[in-house]
Amino acid sequence: MLQNLVVELGAWRWFVFGLLLLMAELVAPGTVLLWLGLAAIVVGVIAFFLDPGWQVEVVAFAALGLAAAVAWWRFGRPNNAAESDRPMLNRRAERHVGKVFMLEAPIVNGDGRMRIDDTTWRVSGPDLPAGARVRVAGADGITLLVVAEA
Template identity: 65%
Template sequence: MLAGVIAALGGWAWVVFGLALLAAELVVPGTVLLWLGFAALVVGGLSLLAAPGWQAELIVFAVLSLAAAVGWWLYGRPDNAAVSDRPMLNRRAQRHVGKTLTLDEPIARGEGRVRIDDSVWRVRGPDLPAGARVTVTGADGATLTVEPAAD
């Protein structure tokens, strides 16, 4: 039954399939369906013009889909490793590495606190009294690693 309807539509079946894939691309994340939809539209256009057999249509669809996906993967997708104008945006603790700060609370048993702007950060380092100057040497999650500042 379904095969008869698809055969009756001829090349329009590919056009409808391509449009359905493009519509699905609006809902599904990624860009794979976009390239499959374009390939189906091209096959639909070729089918309406030349009327090749269904085997040739499937082969052309497969080749175009693969070529489009590989081409997008190699040349079209955005480079995620591109240099950002705000490289520390989601790495708040890393932004403070190298800063010299004053302890708000003493470091006792390896842990203390320091105020940076309007935030209080937990610090780890050698035991030091409150008011001591420390330099941030690293970050582990939301905890800063410090050492005594070399004044």
């Protein structure tokens, strides 16, 4: 029954398939179904005028869908790696590297805490008394690695 319907539709099956893919793109966005839908519509146009046979139509659909997706991935997608005016926005610990701060509490056995602005940070470094000046040498996750500042 379904097979007979698909055969009777002829080239229109590609238009219907393409529109179904485009409607599915609305429900599950990600632009993959968009390019497959457009490829199906192009194959429908080809099948409407040339009637190349279903094998050629399927190969053309696969080739056009792949070519459209690759072309979009290579040339059309937005550049999300653009320079930001706040490059350390989501890397808060790393933005303190190189800065000098004063310890409010001592570092004992290599571990301590330091207050920067309104945040208390865990610090790791040599044992130092409260009030010592330290330079942030790096970050290990949410722990600031500090060294004594001369």
